[in-house]
Amino acid sequence: MALMIIGAYTNGFAQELYVFTEPASNMPTKSIGVRITNEGMFNNPGFVSRTIPEVMIGFNKNLMMHAQAFLSDMDGKYRLEGGSLYAKYRFLSLDEAHSHLRASAFGRVSTSKRPTYTRDINLEGDNSGIQGGLIFTQLLHKLALSTTLGYTHAFENSDRQIAGMPQPKNMLSYSLSSGYLVLPVVYKDYKQPNFNVYLELLGKTDPSSGQSYLDIAPAIQMILNSTTRIDLGYRFQATGNMANRYTKNMYLLRAEFNFFNVLK
Amino acid sequence: MLFFAVNVSAQQISTADLQVTGLTCSMCSNATQKSLETLNFISSVKPDLNKNTFILTFKKDANINLDLVRKKVQDAGFSVGGLTASFNFNQVKIDDKGQAVVDGNVYRFVNAKSKTLNGTVKASIVDKNFISGSAFKKQATTANSDAYASGTGIVNGKKTRIFHLVLS
Numbered sequence: 001m002a003l004m005i006i007g008a009y010t011n012g013f014a015q016e017l018y019v020f021t022e023p024a025s026n027m028p029t030k031s032i033g034v035r036i037t038n039e040g041m042f043n044n045p046g047f048v049s050r051t052i053p054e055v056m057i058g059f060n061k062n063l064m065m066h067a068q069a070f071l072s073d074m075d076g077k078y079r080l081e082g083g084s085l086y087a088k089y090r091f092l093s094l095d096e097a098h099s100h101l102r103a104s105a106f107g108r109v110s111t112s113k114r115p116t117y118t119r120d121i122n123l124e125g126d127n128s129g130i131q132g133g134l135i136f137t138q139l140l141h142k143l144a145l146s147t148t149l150g151y152t153h154a155f156e157n158s159d160r161q162i163a164g165m166p167q168p169k170n171m172l173s174y175s176l177s178s179g180y181l182v183l184p185v186v187y188k189d190y191k192q193p194n195f196n197v198y199l200e201l202l203g204k205t206d207p208s209s210g211q212s213y214l215d216i217a218p219a220i221q222m223i224l225n226s227t228t229r230i231d232l233g234y235r236f237q238a239t240g241n242m243a244n245r246y247t248k249n250m251y252l253l254r255a256e257f258n259f260f261n262v263l264k
Numbered sequence: 265m266l267f268f269a270v271n272v273s274a275q276q277i278s279t280a281d282l283q284v285t286g287l288t289c290s291m292c293s294n295a296t297q298k299s300l301e302t303l304n305f306i307s308s309v310k311p312d313l314n315k316n317t318f319i320l321t322f323k324k325d326a327n328i329n330l331d332l333v334r335k336k337v338q339d340a341g342f343s344v345g346g347l348t349a350s351f352n353f354n355q356v357k358i359d360d361k362g363q364a365v366v367d368g369n370v371y372r373f374v375n376a377k378s379k380t381l382n383g384t385v386k387a388s389i390v391d392k393n394f395i396s397g398s399a400f401k402k403q404a405t406t407a408n409s410d411a412y413a414s415g416t417g418i419v420n421g422k423k424t425r426i427f428h429l430v431l432s
Binding site: 139 | 283285286288289290291293294295296297298299301302311313314338339340341342343345396397398
């Protein structure tokens with residue numbers, strides 16, 4: 001992290017297209033983004049993976065939405081296990097020449113056919129539930145910091161539960177993200193690739209059991225043709241006492257394609 | 265009233281330098297560029313990706329709406345940090361209060377009054393959301409115009425958009 005901060009002050013610029021979290025900024029109005037994400041988890045019992053097709057729509061400068069589907073082999077063979085809708089509303093933008101502060105509120109509703117093997121509520125595939133929260137993103141010269149605070153409530157899942165399985169109800173989530181533009185040092189045109197690096201801290205606390213964890217998640221990102229984004233990240237647990245987590249050791253590989261001004 | 269009607273003549277903004285704040289990558293600039301290109305009175309948008317500026321060239325004799333330029337930047341998710349336009353004025357008279365009416369467009373000059381403008385004149389828009397929030401607040405304490413806070417005022421009995429300009 002120290003290296004990244006030093007790097008940022010010598011030749012980098014702040015970047016906020018975070019890989020594991022969303023920034024408070026929105027996508028452009030009347031634009032559509034398409035993502036395909038692959039997550040690989042090296043935990044219990046062996047390697048499993050999940051694929052997430054995703055469509056993102058920018059309705060206006062303040063409101064955007066994501067729709068996701070979740071497919072995985074986590075319960076045997078590959079199948080569609082659920083979906084999620086996510087909406088984000090930006091309610092604050094204070095833009096200056098070399099700094100900005102933005103704040104957004106978000107909400108998510110998810111379904112999943114999966115039984116519950118861990119207290120770690122994950123609305124991106126593992127649990128059905130709702131989530132609400134706030135995002136603050138601050139760009140200060142060459143440093144971009146973003147924090148997300150969320151509260152998640154998981155729906156009852158008794159019909160798919162086996163005796164003794166955990167039944168998590170609520171979860172607090174919090175994250176701190178930073179990102180830097182490493183290349184190009186000098187721009188020539190839109191075709192030039194951008195190279196960004198990120199470091200994110202991702203934490204959750206189960207208020208009923210007191211169990212919690214904090215993951216460190218570094219990531220690299222390429223932006224091609226000023227429209228296509230390729231993300232590669234890895235998250236691992238720095239500290240925590242939540243058992244049987246799926247996302248404890250996980251890579252994430254994503255391609256995102258943006259289509260600007262395609263909606264009328 | 266008639267005074268203005270006989271004195272104004274074809275007004276045209278030929279180009280503008282647009283400074284956009286909040287851009288952090290070429291994808292952001294590209295989104296802004298694509299958003300600006302949807303305006304039918306703009307003939308070209310030339311970016312400087314290092315300075316986060318765009319040089320806008322306007323179509324001849326088109327009806328130019330600078331508020332739409334601002335809106336398109338905001339639609340892309342960013343803000344206008346500055347807009348300096350090249351006006352082609354033909355014997356435009358600024359009255360003793362700093363106001364000029366050109367083809368129905370009302371301009372109030374922050375740093376000029378009782379003078380005639382002729383030829384290509386560069387001026388910056390200093391209205392709300394055409395400069396940063398802090399710059400607007402600062403300007404508001406010195407702006408000698410009752411229309412500055414809202415950007416609108418009563419001209420010839422009608423509620424009218426009033427742009428506030430600083431001559432370069």
